[in-house]
Amino acid sequence: MKHSLDILPLSAWIDTNGKPLIIAGPCSAETEDQLVSTAHLLANTGKVNVLRAGIWKPRTRPGEFEGIGSIGLEWLKRAKEETGLLTATEVATAKHVEEALAAGVDVLWVGARSTANPFTVQEIADALQAAGADVPVLVKNPVNPDLSLWIGALERINRAGIKKIAAIHRGFSSFEKTAFRNEPMWDLAIQLKTIAPELPIINDPSHICGNRELIPYVTQKAIDMDMQGLIIESHIDPSVAWTDAKQQVTPAALADLIDSLNVRKPESNNPAFEDKLAELRQQIDKLDDQILKTIGDRMKIAEQIGEYKRDNNVTILQVSRWDEIVQKRVQLAKALNLGEDFTVKYLELLHNESIRKQNEIMNVKTTAEA
Structure with missing residues (x-):
């Protein structure tokens, strides 16, 4: 806003x-x-x-x-x-x-x-x-x-x-x-x-x-x-x-x-520059769409996990699993030249959203219980 x-x-x-x-x-x-x-x-x-x-x-x-x-x-x-x-x-x-x-x-x-x-x-x-x-x-x-x-x-x-x-x-x-x-x-x-x-x-x-x-x-x-x-x-x-x-x-x-100081100024009235920038931004937009779709697919699986935990009376938070995720993904992120701080914050956001969705599911009674 x-x-x-x-x-x-x-x-x-x-x-x-x-x-x-x-x-x-x-x-x-x-x-x-x-x-x-x-x-x-x-x-x-x-x-x-x-x-x-x-x-x-x-x-x-x-x-x-x-x-x-x-x-x-x-x-x-x-x-x-x-x-x-x-x-x-x-x-x-x-x-x-x-x-x-x-x-x-x-x-x-x-x-x-x-x-x-x-x-x-x-x-x-x-x-x-x-x-x-x-x-x-x-x-x-x-x-x-x-x-x-x-x-x-x-x-x-x-x-x-x-x-x-x-x-x-x-x-x-x-x-x-x-x-x-x-x-x-x-x-x-x-x-x-x-x-x-x-x-x-x-x-x-x-x-x-x-x-x-x-x-x-x-x-x-x-x-x-x-x-x-x-x-x-x-x-x-x-x-x-x-x-x-x-x-x-x-x-x-x-x-x-x-x-x-290196004061950089945008190059104006340069069609070649603007065309190339627009092309690169289109690539970013496409990747952003793919990332969001992939996150949506990930959350659907998280919901299934929530249902499975609920049906088997298992707690939402599994600390050992979370530690495993962080350790493996940080190693991969380093190999991809991504910053560790960024990776951890990103994973935390994903984890918090997964917990939120699973919590919703865990606290909704099944049809059989209603």
Whole structure:
């Protein structure tokens, strides 16, 4: 189901010369010199469109640095005047919105913790509407993988009269420990794009990675997935940053990173290209139809197994059989150059549907019992 957002395309509110939008700057505004000096270095690269800096920092635990506060808005104003860069900061309350707008901040974003709370998002939306604001508002995905919360936050901001909207994909929290600070869960970003095709999505590799070493990999993948921009934390000296030191890069490293990106553009007005692509897509469609038909045939057999188990008073779940299936199919998948994670998830989906169908059959009385 598609969601109708009344929004303007990215090109209508910022000119990037056809390149990805680049938002960069320190995680936190720490001192006036730190922020302004970083801004000059970023501006000198010629690759940054918007200077970002956290003024108010919602921290997980009290006692940590929670932002320099309102005085930092004056530093942002100075940085803008001296470099010509647009400015951006996070807002989490109506007061933040009012102060940021009064200070002339050009772009606002709603953080992951705020997106997770509809009351907070509505407060921000009401403040924007009351001010008659016409600034771009970027909405980060919620901390947990909840697509409805993300869409709901975007809708609330949009209904407040804001048409310059984009989503920020910053990854999701997960109990499973991996190399990432926040699991990318690219499939959720793809689902959002499918639901709202007109919505620009900006990737936040800093928060996905949690360390600067992984940032090149994630940025390239984001661009390959047709995300319209990047928001990257950059500090004049990350080693002494007051917050998130490990995931910030220097302005020089940021410039090198952007230079290294392979920005692929679709080839237009090329009949041979379009014909070949259409041919390959037809092959995919045919295979998808075959796969679904095969799954349907598999489920019919699962139903027969359910009937047999019911008639012989056998439990649905047979753990040893499930373990055998996973082990054999994963080995085959490796031979076919399929990822193990994909294979296991696919098998789990099949298994859950088989269990559901067998459960229905096991709990339906036979004619003789009725």
